Amino acid sequence: MSTPIGQSSRAWCAREGLPADTWRSTLEDDPVGRALYVELELGRMSQEEWNRGTAAIMGVEPDNLMGRAHAKVRAVPAMVELARAARNAGIVVALLSNSYGLAPYNPYVETGVWDLFDVRVISGDEGIAKPEPAIYQCTLDRMGLAGSECIFVDDHRRNLPPAESLGITTVHADGPETASRVARLLELEAPRSSAMTPDEATTGV
Secondary structure, three states: OEOOHHHHHHHHHHHHOOOOOHHHHHHHOOHHHHHHHHHHHOOOOOHHHHHHHHHHHHOOOOOOHHHHHOOOOOEOHHHHHHHHHHHHOOOOOEEEEOOOOOOOOOHHHHOOOHHHOOEEEEHHHHOOOOOOHHHHHHHHHHHOOOHHHOEEEEOOHHHHHHHHOOOOEEEEOOOOOHHHHHHHHOOOOOOOOOOOOOOOOOOOO
16 A cells, blocks of 8 residues: 555665665564564564664664654555545455554554555554464454455565465555556456556555
């Protein structure tokens, strides 16, 4: 539903005078940084606690670290249009998201996507995160649908196989045609919005 965090985090790194890959490498490659991020995703750590711990690794100020790094993340117009069209057509639209925490920075409110969904499943509330199969089943249960009735869209390929194992049709969000591809699967008109760059059509805030 949003533009890639990588675009925003690289811009933030430049403003902080850090190597462009600092955000990604800290959250994915640094053992301590990765462990902190997992705790945040699972709701075992508040965003403020995560800000302090991760800022110490990066050598930056902790105040609203998550929000500062996400400052340039925006909702993708075509995906927003698609979500609204699906709901208008009576299709249940769900958000399944690994958590960034909600305070002081709420990514769903800041990008304006929170109210687009009938069902919201956030990993920090559930204590489990993608690609753990149980969180996909939880989402299906709350939607009241079988996997074969659903389409799952995600920008990380590793998150697709657990959905497929439940019979869900999956779409890898890998470019500006993502919304049109999903619209065809839903038998809806392709979104008219086109104000996005080639790598903006991704999901997951």
